[in-house]
Amino acid sequence: MAAGAVVSDLWRLQAGLYAAVAVIVVTELFRAAVRRLDRSLEPRFAPDDRGIRVLYVIRGSLAERLGIRPAELITYVNQAPVHTEYDFHFALGQNPAYARFQVTDERGEPRLVSSPVFEGECHDLGLILSCPGTSRRFA
Numbered sequence: 856m857a858a859g860a861v862v863s864d865l866w867r868l869q870a871g872l873y874a875a876v877a878v879i880v881v882t883e884l885f886r887a888a889v890r891r892l893d894r895s896l897e898p899r900f901a902p903d904d905r906g907i908r909v910l911y912v913i914r915g916s917l918a919e920r921l922g923i924r925p926a927e928l929i930t931y932v933n934q935a936p937v938h939t940e941y942d943f944h945f946a947l948g949q950n951p952a953y954a955r956f957q958v959t960d961e962r963g964e965p966r967l968v969s970s971p972v973f974e975g976e977c978h979d980l981g982l983i984l985s986c987p988g989t990s991r992r993f994a
Contacts, residue, residue, distance in 0.1 A: 906930035906959070907937055908985040916981020921968040923958055923982065930965070931957035940984065947972075954980070 906928045912918045923929075929937060932946035933955050947954060955969035 903928055904938065907940070907943055909982055910985050911983040913981035913983075916979065917954070917970060917972065918981040921954075921956065921970055923956065923968065924960075926961050928959040929956050929984075930959055931955075943984070 909918075909923055909925055909927045909929065911925055912923055929943070931937065932943055933950050933953070935942070935946040935949065937943045937946055952972060953969065954972045955967065957965055957967055959965045
C-alpha cells in the first residue's frame with residue numbers, strides 16, 4: 856500500500872511538471888505569433904511630418920469637448936502650422952484666450968474646431984501627442 860502511494864505521488868509530480876512545461880511552451884508560441892503579426896501591421900499612431908498625431912484624449916478635457924479623437928492629426932493651431940511640440944505650445948501662447956485647431960481625421964478630411972481657453976486650461980488641454988522624430992509628448 857505504501858509503495859502505491861509513492862508511485863501515485865511521483866506520477867502527480869511528473870504530471871505537474873509536464874503541465875508546467877506545456878504551459879510555458881504554449882505561452883512562448885503565442886507570444887511569437889503575436890510578435891510576428893505585430894511586425895507585419897502598419898503602425899496606427901506613427902508620427903507624421905504634416906503635423907502632430909493625437910495618441911490619447913483625456914476624458915472631460917478641453918480636447919474631448921472639442922471632439923478631437925485619437926489617431927487624428929493636428930496641423931494648425933491658431934492659424935500657425937505645427938510640426939513639433941514647441942510649435943504647438945508657441946502657437947497656443949500667441950493667443951492664450953482662444954484655441955483654434957485644424958484637425959485632419961483618419962480619412963484625410965480636415966475640420967476646424969475652436970473654443971475659448973479659460974485660465975489654467977492652456978496647460979491642461981487633455982492631449983497626449985506623438986511628435987515627428989520624438990517619443991510620446993504630453994500637452
